[in-house]
Amino acid sequence: MSNSAAVSNGNGTVPYFEIENTSIPTVPKDRILVKTVAFAINPTDWKHLAYKRGPKGAIVGSDLSGIIEEVGSGVSGFSKGDIVGAWAHGGYEKGIGAFQQYAIVHPSQTIKFPKSEIDVEKVVAVGDAPSGPIDTFEGAASVPLGLSTVGMSFANQLKLKVENKSSYADKYILIWGGATATGILAIQVAKVVYGLKVIAAASKRNSDFLTSLGADFVVDYSDADAVAQIKKIGAGKIYYGFDTISYKTTFQALYDATSETDGPVVLDNLLGLNASSIETDESKTNVRYGSTLAYLVTGETVNIGKGPIPPPKDLVKDYNQFWFKVLPSYLPKLKHSGLKVLKPGLESAAEGLALSQENKVKAQKIVFRG
Template identity: 30%
Template sequence: MSSLSSSQLQKALVLPSRRGSFVLSSIPIPRPQKGQLLLKVHACALNPVDWKIQTRGIIVQDFPIVLGTDISGTVEAIGDGVEGFSVGDRVLTQGVFDNNCGGFQQYTLANADITAKETNISFEQASTIPVGLGTAALGLYTESIPKDIDPLERGSVGLFPPWEEGGRNKYAGKSVLIFGASSSVGQYALQLAKLSGFSPIITTASLHNTAFLQSLGATHVVDRHLSFAELQSSIRQITSKPLEVIFDAISLPETQNAAYELLSPGGCLAIVLFSSINSANEGGKRIVKVFGQVNFPPENRKVGSALYKRLTRLLEEGAIQPNRVEVLPRGLEGIVGGLDRLKNDAVSGVKLVARPQETA
């Protein structure tokens, strides 16, 4: 059992109001409910959505809020009904935007079925996995929710996952194109595409990331700074196979429109931001907007818990490699400057990670 009492306080980086400034505060340590774990957060990774919530006032309705959804740490206490975890286990989990389940604090709650043990990577590496892997996995492998019953337009290419029996190499011989493979989401989409057997796996990125992306499974890396005509011509030289699956991990208007243009008739394009495609509904091409949260809704939770059940094994096998890491100084306080760097597009091919326990 945990040695923490319920009245104990912890340090947290709190966003007090919509479009407010982050404040380092003392808040109570939450207690795990049924099906939950209390984690001591050793590392939390930063995501673009964290600065977008702060500066644009999107997604979160209730304040104050603790952000941060990429979390790794140790199990501190175990809620009723949880099996398979012990106090002290090293784990990773995807957080939720609420004060009890955010990562920008020293202790957080986690849903046990969305938590995986890890044994062979650092806390910092582990914290780079949940959001990126979850977004890539949900975008490629969830059953799509019909648009008429889902106002958020969550969707997925709807492939069969490589972590299920019979899933490895299921798409051998089919080509895939990943825009922005050196982004965090892109790196995991690339690795999942490799496990699914796609070939060629064509990616766009800055060319200084070529060797790194090849080590994760890219068969071809095309310079992301090319014009559309140059990109199209490079891809034609690589393959004559139809491009039936494209994952746009960047989803700026220019990448979305280029991806849609390159998509074969009847193919599916997964995007991670809202659609800005000018010429939709051509040739039976499908566009799906990924919602990268494995804790909800239930369709995502089902895929998420199946993935988390097998994640420890995938990590031990080396089938999924974490992102490269840059550790920020000054614990939770370092997050503010890190989010500014993400906002200014000043991070390339690494994930920024904070260590909440190092907060002064």
């Protein structure tokens, strides 16, 4: 049997990949082989290709959904035939990546959906589809990397614990970039799983949508006084900040908006920023800075950007608790974002990567079938 795959050309130039017939990967004992059905695009997919983070022969893409074909001998909790959403570190090493007929994934990157939750017959039509419960292969493909990112941030960096939920009822989290794919999931997890009050910074046009997902307040980040508005709403009780955009300017805004919090504050971001990236008040010593990199959830060191990045302390313990023990019971309460569904076929990855790289899709996840 052959395996059709979007294989990176390794040269950093569009179209980035070719569709090739490769062999079905052998399953390492700690991994899972998924027969893929649908895929989703993430900004990291084109970044890995454009910045040549992996070799020729790496497979493009991160997010997928499908049916488990084979389970490595050392993996428990998953079986052949399970319906899953999963993600892989695409564009980074040969043979690994989502956009292929048979993909290898790690259990910590895999969400098992109850068979009753996913309508396996339903194919979401090409075009725009609204946000809704995760009940199709398209919806299931749109959430895995985002949920891993939120899980790592909240469980390991922000150190949120579901057993402390009652203590979060009067505490705020500020999610900068509430309408990003990551932010849309972060708002829901903050609200539904941890019971936090949520302030989201997002464009005004997304305000009603984000409120429907659980944001208590949505502030338009393009308002000149956005930080002042957030400070007023938070009234000294914004203890957690999550910056899904992670420009120096947005991380600065996160810092400034939480500057009046009376107590320890944790500020997390997704692109390796820290205190030295922004202007801080040296007299304020109660701020801790986090940096989330979802690639680390397997517990392995990764080599992207400036050099080897090891997993942070307690990552596997904190994250696995969230991923395997907490998340499953909340999955039916979570919604995927609006979808932009492309034509079926791995070739659609080229259109998806271009739309993402050109920043043309807002508050939607680009998905397509294989």
